[in-house]
Amino acid sequence: MKKRTRTRVYHYTVYAVIVALIAWAAASTDWPTVAKQFANPEVALKMLPGIITVGLKNTLLFTVESFLGGLILAIVLALMKLSSIPPFRWAATVWIEFFRGIPALMTIFGFALMLPIALHVKVPGGPVGAATLGLIVVSSAYMAETIRAGIQAVPKGQTEASRSLGMSSMKTMFFIVLPQGFRIIIPPLTNEFVLLLKDTSLFFIAGATPLTYELTTYARNGLSTYANATPMVMAALLYLVVTIPLTRLTAWLERRMARER
Amino acid sequence: MSTDLINLSAPAIDIQGLVKHYGDNEVLKGIDLTVTAGEVVCVIGPSGSGKSTLLRSVNMLEDPTDGKIVIEGIDITDPDVDIDRVRARIGMVFQSFNLFPHMSVLGNLTIAQRQVKKRGKTEAEKVAKEMLERVGMGHKADAYPSHLSGGQQQRVAIARALCMNPDMMLFDEPTSALDPELVGEVLQVMRSLADEGMTMLVVTHEMGFAREVGSRLIFMDGGHILEHGDPREVLSNPQHPRTQDFLSRVL
Secondary structure, three states: OOHHHHHHHHHHHHHHHHHHHHHHHHHHOOHHHHHHHHOOHHHHHHHOOHHHHHHHHHHHHHHHHHHHHHHHHHHHHHHHHOOOOHHHHHHHHHHHHHHHHOOHHHHHHHHHHHHHHHHOOOOOOHHHHHHHHHHHHHHHHHHHHHHHHHHHHOOHHHHHHHHHOOOOHHHHHHHHHHHHHHHHOHHHHHHHHHHHHHHHHHHHHHOOOHHHOOHHHHHHHHHHHHOOOHHHHHHHHHHHHHHHHHHHHHHHHHHHHHHHO | OHHHOOOOOOOOEEEEEEEEEEOOEEEEEEEEEEEOOOOEEEEEOOOOOOHHHHHHHHOOOOOOOEEEEEEOOEEOOOOOOOHHHHHOOEEEEOOOOOOOOOOOHHHHHHHHHHHOOOOOHHHHHHHHHHHHHHOOOHHHOOOOHHHOOHHHHHHHHHHHHHOOOOOEEEEEOOOOOOOHHHHHHHHHHHHHHHHOOOEEEEEOOOHHHHHHHOOEEEEEEOOEEEEEEOHHHHHHOOOOHHHHHHHHHHO
């Protein structure tokens, strides 16, 4: 047998095995039960529109809040890390290493349950407000390093040109360096947004009321109410409706930036 | 504030005993140089001679290790001096242009006017357009730097510095990054600035420009000023052996 023929036979064999496996799985699946348990129109109708108007809405709201809050905090942390004053650098490093090093679930738990007990403070917004604060802190620790890298990627000549025009170091940072740095880090920041979107599913640890359920909790509630997995499938699809366009957008931005260089 | 004590009868630039180290590397070994208003002083020398460091020290982009730099009567090495206010009066042009790529040409020319000089939008744009005309770039106000040739970018960079109405201009090898056919347009702009009486300190490899436009020529090597005088004189009849050697290589 020729080498080319041999390769072809090998490929067809692999395809045949894969097709056979799928066919076997499809044949041995109990389709009526699957349809009833995972794609039940009756249950789906009962979940609508709440899973969107409450679940998805809250997930998006918490994500945007955590992202924006985290972004502002991350800019401060990045500037502290680049500061010429050592205690600023140390404090930022401790913050970043600590909150990147423990699970997000624990940080949210800490803000929602430990902090109020320890400090006798009431976080505005109740458990959900505390959970949001926790996620802001988590995202700030992740984004700080990204922003620092973005700032450092801006050529030194830009700072020199700005300073030589008499612009202060503060104005140089905000008008010249940060806008250019942010352009460079839009793709990693979009990824961070997607990660945060999924991390809002950790809010359950803080405890919530039906109106503040985010998507996963809302779906889990439906799961136990109707003893049916359809709500979870719906939630998964709704996550994908948001995340896939975002990751596609990131890929497109990365390609465009690669072309510009 | 000490920056209010501008003394226009003092020399534009007065450098006294300037020393600069990078770690163990001594780049400037005691430079004395005075530039009076209206002079065009050209600095030449081999790479690594310290000429760029000298120029960059004049607006404190390099922090001197020792010595004094006095701009119009103000010692800018004094840490209490508001360096931003002094820098606003010293225009600087870089080898690599350093235009702000995220802003249009007009944005490049108005940002510092608005943030530092506190000019309104209309006034800043009026000044910007005037300066663009002056460098022959009036038709490119809305373009972005990446769409301009090197020579065009450098002329915009000169206009950007002029928008601050500086008392003097520093040029750090302004034509070294340009394709040969684009050098002329930039030198032309610099020549017209000199003709209008601008005080200029120019680090350059353009011996023709130094000879025709310069009022004084300085040759630097190894962190010292080795020779110093009328450009025609120095270029045609160099005294120091290092100058003779350098000029024989570049001319």
